[in-house]
Amino acid sequence: MKRVLIVGGSGFIGTRLASLLLELGHDVVIFDKAPSTVHASRIVRGDVRDAAALRAAVEGVDAIVALAAEHRDDVRPASLYHDVNVGGAANLVRAATQAGVRRIVFVSSVAVYGLDQPLAGENAPLRPAGDYGRSKVLAERIHDEWVAGDPRRSLMTLRPVVVFGEGNRGNVYTLAEQLRRGRFAMVGSGRNRKAIAYVGNLVEFIARNLDGARGRIVLNYADPPDYRSGELVARLCELLGRIPPRHHLPYPLALAAGRAFDALAWLLGRPLPFSAARVRKFCARTQVSIAALQATGFARPFTLDEGLARMVDAMRRQAAQR
DSSP states (O other): OOEEEEETTTSHHHHHHHHHHHHTTOEEEEEESSOOSSOGGGEEEOOTTOHHHHHHHHTTOSEEEEOOOOOOTTOSSTHHIIIIIIHHHHHHHHHHHHHTOOEEEEEOOGGGGOSSOTTBOTTSOOOOOSHHHHHHHHHHHHHHHHHHTOTTOEEEEEEEOEEEOTTOOSHHHHHHHHHHHTOOOEESOSOSEEEEEEHHHHHHHHHTTSSOOSEEEEEEEOEEEEEEHHHHHHHHHHHHTOOOOOOEEOHHHHHHHHHHHHHHHHHHTSOOSOOHHHHHHHHSOBOBOOHHHHHTTOOOSSOHHHHHHHHHHHHHHHHHTO
16 A cells, blocks of 8 residues: 555546545545545645645655646646746655655646647657646656656656546537537548547556656557547547537638637637637647557556547536536
């Protein structure tokens, strides 16, 4: 049994991970600025920008899973990406050093590659396109310096693609909800491939790798197969009992509309659900190489299709309770 600290453990991935670790017999502590609706007795409230609070939470733990991050496209002010993602990483490794913790699993992002490197492997150049990706690159470097500081330390840096599942309100959920409500317009040809990951598989991988080898390992994380965006839309429509959209909005027109919405959002002082960034992301080919991940022999407990079905079932149950 290990005592595991999940930093950012009240969120979507953290809550699911905490539940699994408890099932496996581990002792779990959650450090988060938000309350935990599932594991209230495990929570230590605090912000990763508060070095003293983080230092107290790290005391006595065997391993740390670092999940806390500002990750939305519309975070304002943009300086929060650096304050939370970079400053928080610095506080975390400092606390780990002071407490003698030698094992960290850091959840980074494929955003470190940018949008122009399809099938990037872990050794591909890091060319982030936005503030979020740049902050993750800097946070990775901070963790790398930490593990290099002591040969007894162990660091696994995971770079997951978009993660979805029950209870999440991210990109895949938003797409499914728009399809359910009949408010979706297909943008582009639908031929670009999208790598995604089911949360049940991701947390299983993390839980099974808390006893990693010494040193540093970096792994991309995605669940095969990589659907084409049109195939993903069609599969979600099938699960939802909806007819797939027949008309496609040309990419240049959608991008122009997204920029117009960006201008409107700026005038209103609040984010809108449609933006140029979302158009670019939806139409981009977002795949990464998972050869190194597959070489670990990890057996996923769920297929990607099972994950999508579980998410849609949860959406139905939620809609029925409204």
